[in-house]
Amino acid sequence: MGGGFADSLRTAWALVTGFDARLAEIVGLSLGVSGTACALAAGFGMAAGAWLAVVRFPGHRAIVAALNTLLALPSVVVGLVVYLLLSRSGPLGAWGILFTPRAMVVAQTILVLPVVAALTRQLIADAWRGNGEQLRSMGAGTAASAGLLLLHERLALVTVLLTAFGRAISEVGAVMIVGGNIEGVTRVMTTAIALETSKGDLPLALGLGIVLLGLVGAINGAIALVQRRQGAHAQAVGK
Amino acid sequence: MSAALIEVKTGTVRFGALTALADVNFALRAGERVALVGANGSGKTTLLRLLHGQLAHEGERRALVDAQGREPAQAMVFQRPFLLRLSVWHNLMVALWLARVPRAQRAAQAELALRRVGLADQRDRPARVLSGGQQQRLALARAWAVRPRVLFLDEPTASLDPGAKREVEQLIAEFAQEGMAVVMSTHNLGQAKRLATRVVYLEGGRVIVDLPTADFFNQSLPDAAAAFVKGELGWPA
Numbered sequence: 001m002g003g004g005f006a007d008s009l010r011t012a013w014a015l016v017t018g019f020d021a022r023l024a025e026i027v028g029l030s031l032g033v034s035g036t037a038c039a040l041a042a043g044f045g046m047a048a049g050a051w052l053a054v055v056r057f058p059g060h061r062a063i064v065a066a067l068n069t070l071l072a073l074p075s076v077v078v079g080l081v082v083y084l085l086l087s088r089s090g091p092l093g094a095w096g097i098l099f100t101p102r103a104m105v106v107a108q109t110i111l112v113l114p115v116v117a118a119l120t121r122q123l124i125a126d127a128w129r130g131n132g133e134q135l136r137s138m139g140a141g142t143a144a145s146a147g148l149l150l151l152h153e154r155l156a157l158v159t160v161l162l163t164a165f166g167r168a169i170s171e172v173g174a175v176m177i178v179g180g181n182i183e184g185v186t187r188v189m190t191t192a193i194a195l196e197t198s199k200g201d202l203p204l205a206l207g208l209g210i211v212l213l214g215l216v217g218a219i220n221g222a223i224a225l226v227q228r229r230q231g232a233h234a235q236a237v238g239k
Numbered sequence: 240m241s242a243a244l245i246e247v248k249t250g251t252v253r254f255g256a257l258t259a260l261a262d263v264n265f266a267l268r269a270g271e272r273v274a275l276v277g278a279n280g281s282g283k284t285t286l287l288r289l290l291h292g293q294l295a296h297e298g299e300r301r302a303l304v305d306a307q308g309r310e311p312a313q314a315m316v317f318q319r320p321f322l323l324r325l326s327v328w329h330n331l332m333v334a335l336w337l338a339r340v341p342r343a344q345r346a347a348q349a350e351l352a353l354r355r356v357g358l359a360d361q362r363d364r365p366a367r368v369l370s371g372g373q374q375q376r377l378a379l380a381r382a383w384a385v386r387p388r389v390l391f392l393d394e395p396t397a398s399l400d401p402g403a404k405r406e407v408e409q410l411i412a413e414f415a416q417e418g419m420a421v422v423m424s425t426h427n428l429g430q431a432k433r434l435a436t437r438v439v440y441l442e443g444g445r446v447i448v449d450l451p452t453a454d455f456f457n458q459s460l461p462d463a464a465a466a467f468v469k470g471e472l473g474w475p476a
Contacts (some may be wrong), residue, residue, distance in 0.1 A: 002305070120458040130321070131321035133293060133317075134315075134317055134320070134321040135321070135337075136293060137291060137293060137314075137315045137317075137336065138314075138334055138337045138381075139338055139339070140337050144337060148323060150334065151323065152323045152324050152325075153324075155324075155326070180395075228241075
């Protein structure tokens with residue numbers, strides 16, 4: 001057992017360092033799908049989060065509570081809902097994108113949108129609490145205030161985006177359901193690991209696991225770097 | 240007597256159960272320099288915010304509007320100015336954009352404002368790494384750049400060292416000489432004496448004394464105001 005694992009690990013390492021074409025294709029698709037989903041979620045989520053941070057209206061608290069609840073949205077539930085929407089009999093069946101990377105992008109966008117929106121809202125709300133009056137005093141309306149605070153907090157927003165990307169690239173439930181794990185078409189790292197493990201092809205599963213771990217590690221490293229830079233900046237301005 | 244630029248009649252401001260200002264009457268005329276003094280929690284900042292139109296209130300707040308129905312241009316400088324994580328230059332340009340200054344005039348006005356406060360050589364530095372005094376000068380430049388008729392200052396030198404305090408006071412005096420009406424809250428009676436033409440003493444959210452500066456410092460005042468001037472006032476209970 002121990003020897004088998006060590007052999008698998010050696011083979012996995014050879015696949016990674018040898019830039020195995022199959023492995024590269026899976027990694028490339030994973031990065032493309034999760035990157036696109038995060039970019040889309042960033043556009044909508046940051047705008048919505050910043051807007052929610054600077055406005056007040058009846059039902060505002062309920063919306064914020066609902067948004068925070070969606071932070072824990074299970075990926076299989078997202079997969080199921082998107083599957084129902086995109087299946088032939090579903091309301092968006094005419095799009096014909098089920099079991100394509102586009103469907104995976106849709107699912108992951110829905111999955112990380114609440115993450116981006118909720119974390120952005122919290123960040124901008126904190127900045128608004130301390131500085132909103134000064135912005136209003138200068139003549140800033142709702143949209144200008146939200147936009148300027150997004151610009152002001154841009155370094156911290158990188159952390160939000162990296163967090164969302166980490167969530168997207170490491171989820172398996174949604175992409176498995178709406179992508180179908182089709183080799184060469186919709187197979188990404190997490191679905192490939194699940195499949196290869198069930199088939200007993202541990203070297204490829206482990207190789208993908210190493211890449212996934214490396215990516216998540218790189219994301220964590222980037223978050224730490226951004227936070228260190230923010231800390232140094234805050235220290236420099238005596239904040 | 241000229242018409243008031245901004246006037247409050249029986250102005251009352253409540254924050255939940257707390258009445259921060261009660262039945263305040265106050266009129267600001269062109270060219271006046273008013274110092275609001277009083278202990279912590281007396282209502283100085285609340286009165287500034289009310290005059291600036293930033294607070295929901297009871298009573299009447301009226302401003303002298305022009306033919307287009309616009310209030311006189313106003314700007315406010317806070318004790319700790321909020322500067323965006325941008326360069327000195329871009330902070331000024333944002334302020335001019337928010338004040339709806341036409342795009343073609345912004346650069347010239349920003350340049351002029353930077354020179355006015357002696358920060359022309361700092362224009363490309365990040366605003367938030369400037370010293371406290373420089374940040375306050377930038378906040379004054381941001382206010383001056385939009386050509387306000389009324390300038391509100393909330394304890395503008397409270398957190399500055401003596402050198403920076405002198406520089407900021409000098410700028411405020413120069414702005415006032417240019418014809419801006421100034422209303423400032425301060426704990427510093429020396430500053431009130433140097434800069435103001437009129438001193439208003441507040442206590443418990445009410446205006447207790449409202450006198451020309453010379454009279455405020457030479458006449459006999461109600462007990463609490465006299466104790467405040469002598470520096471004998473304790474913390475509010």
